[in-house]
Amino acid sequence: MRDVYRSLLTALTGVLALWLILSFWPLSTGSRVALSLLVMLVCGVMLWRQRRASQARITAVQEMVDEKLPPEDFQGAVILVCGDNAPLFVSGTCHRETRQGWYLWVKDAEQLPLFAQHLSLVRPALVSQISVMLAVVPEQHTSGDDFTPSLRGWQRAVVQCRAAFGTLPPLWTVTWVSPPTACSDAEPVWFTVAGQRDGIQVYQPGQGNVSLMEWTRGTGSDGRLSRLSQGLWLDSLLAWQNNTVNDLLSVRQGELPGMKPCVQGMCMVPVNGIAGNLWQQHIASVTALPPDAVVTTESLPLPELLLPALPRRRGVSRRMVFWRYAGLLGGIFLALAMLASWMNNQRLIRNVGDHLALYHALTGTPVAPKLRAQQRLRADGALLDDWARRGEPLRYRLGLYQGLRLVPPVEAAISDWAPPPPPPPVIKKIVQGPKTIRLDSMSLFDSGKSELKAGSTKMLVNSLVGIKAKPGWLIVVAGHTDNTGNPKLNQTLSLKRAEAVRDWMRDTGDVPESCFAVQGYGESRPIATNDTPEGRSLNRRVEISLVPQANACQIPGKPSASSQDDAS
Structure with a gap:
């Protein structure tokens, strides 16, 4: 029975040592793993030796039968x-x-x-x-x-x-x-x-x-x-x-x-x-x-x-001896745990104090170092606030936690400086790139035809509401087809369809013909595969773009493009 108590004390010592290493002492991960393995090895050897000693003792005193001994x-x-x-x-x-x-x-x-x-x-x-x-x-x-x-x-x-x-x-x-x-x-x-x-x-x-x-x-x-x-x-x-x-x-x-x-x-x-x-x-x-x-x-x-x-x-009695030793082990564990907690709190105070000292030592010129120091303080404040709400880790407890008294100086330091506002952005004049509107040819023309279908006027009006002639801009109308049929005929058909849209815009908007440029690409510039009906439908299109070009589109009654801003 005494051997059982000795084994229990050995196991208790191992458990308390592992708890102390893993939860309290400020050690690196590698050190914790190494010490934990060492503790388990030592406890295993001690348990093995205790068992061997017990067997040797039983063999040595095998003539001493417990029935001959007085009761406890x-x-x-x-x-x-x-x-x-x-x-x-x-x-x-x-x-x-x-x-x-x-x-x-x-x-x-x-x-x-x-x-x-x-x-x-x-x-x-x-x-x-x-x-x-x-x-x-x-x-x-x-x-x-x-x-x-x-x-x-x-x-x-x-x-x-x-x-x-x-x-x-x-x-x-x-x-x-x-x-x-x-x-x-x-x-x-x-x-x-x-x-x-x-x-x-x-x-x-x-x-x-x-x-x-x-x-x-x-x-x-x-x-x-x-x-x-x-x-x-x-x-x-x-x-x-x-x-x-x-x-x-x-x-x-x-x-x-x-x-x-x-x-x-x-x-x-x-x-x-x-x-x-x-x-x-x-x-x-x-x-x-x-x-x-x-x-x-x-x-x-x-x-x-x-x-x-x-x-x-x-x-x-055996039980009293066991509890005495268990109490002694508990006292040693508590003393070492309190020492480790004190060391962890001193380490926390030192780290936050170093961050505060560095923050106050920086003048803010240049801004980047001071800003980085402030970000570290913000991280410290967020960590302390999280511990205040959810409870500090076990390694800082045992009545020795010092994080609450660090919160006011950290918050005061964060609030006493703000980085200067960024300089206003430099506004540069930029030239707006081409604005392209893509029209489905089958919605405007019959198959193989270049005359606008009846009823296509409403779709043209809705689609071309953003295309307006102005000095210095050229309206480019380009026609495209799929690869069905003769390539040369497709190129001619695409050009005629572009001219038909150009003529409608010229006559409807009273825009000079000098504002337009008409191109027919045929099947040379597909935007989708021609192997599927959907791809061929996307390739049959008319595209209208606004392209800046000096001295283009001279509208009667308005100054030339050279006397105006390009765009914004």
Whole structure:
């Protein structure tokens, strides 16, 4: 489940990074594409590595079945039992559950960091409740040369747990030794040394903890002599404990820091020992009378009375850890987005300010540079006005938009100057080109004839209303035919038809014959194809044009063309 949250955090980081790159940071298109691809590649590699690490961790701790672990809502202490832990567990079991604690058997020192990592991943809410108990049973060791490296190995493993827990877990030691022979049938006696209490405390069932002095002076079912002998036994045990265990743990060696147990417990209870063990060697060095080795099949009692003295704090669930990291990512994203928004607004202010500065620096002479600067300001004003109506882009938002305060100076600058009006156009006298009127020959003449048909007068009057004789202009009448028939006859027919129209205009308008020029082109100047009836109909035509020509069309009673304007 923790792996899922880690994958979600990685994906969330990628999404926020892409959003920041594509929507906020002022980057070019190429830079955005490159950074987006880089972010996706990094997130993909991280997801792949997380999956590989998860599979490797599952393989490394395949012996740690989750059913052996405490539930997520377990409120007691979670103890990783190291050292001489075999006598504490029934053969074939890896954990023991009590009302106050959950004891987990750790196979060896190499497995402890993996176990810690596994617990931090599958039970993160219990991390603050986890402690490491170093079980010491000197009656199961015969050589100090073997016992010391084993103790160092466990110390190194505890230090390596820092990577999983974020800090060194609380370390406490519990030592079990067989009591004196005279007290072998008595109840187990617990002696404790806690950091917050002075001296050695002795636990008495039903009475709780009392000081060692009160316990020695008191009387009980076990008798005063028995307590005195146990006290002497305790002094020997403390001497061995300090010389063999505490001094070894507290001295720094290389990269291993010195470690002081937060709680120490010593229990006098029959322990299944081996001949010539360390405890016998120690007692023999003090009294010259080694105690007998005890044979028992009972499991050693658990140090339940020491659990209240362990440091504890409230744990954090996987969901809480996820939301904490998600909140942290959101805060970082918001900070970077606000920074990018501020940079974009500063860039906008700088660009518009540069345009205003250039605009005010130009005098307007010449006009073109000032006009271009004004057009840029108009474009800036239109953009700012559009953002004011429709909302500014996301990269300028987050409460940092500065465009509204740029609108007044831009509008004022645009209004304080206008380009000078263009100079009046130079009026030149031009000569109007020929005005051509095109008449359909079939509407005026019968086929193959050159005499005007009856009824054609009205069409001629309507068509030639704009053709008026005036001095200096020549009325050109040109006749055209299609390519049907003999070309020479067609040319003669076109000329005669032009003459017929000329004669009608001359007689009707009382225009001198000198105002006319008659031409017959026959089929030489078609305006459409002669391959279709429609094209041939368009080619059969009479065209009338006004062409300027000096000293042409002398109308009686009017001055000559040389004394008049040409045209306008």
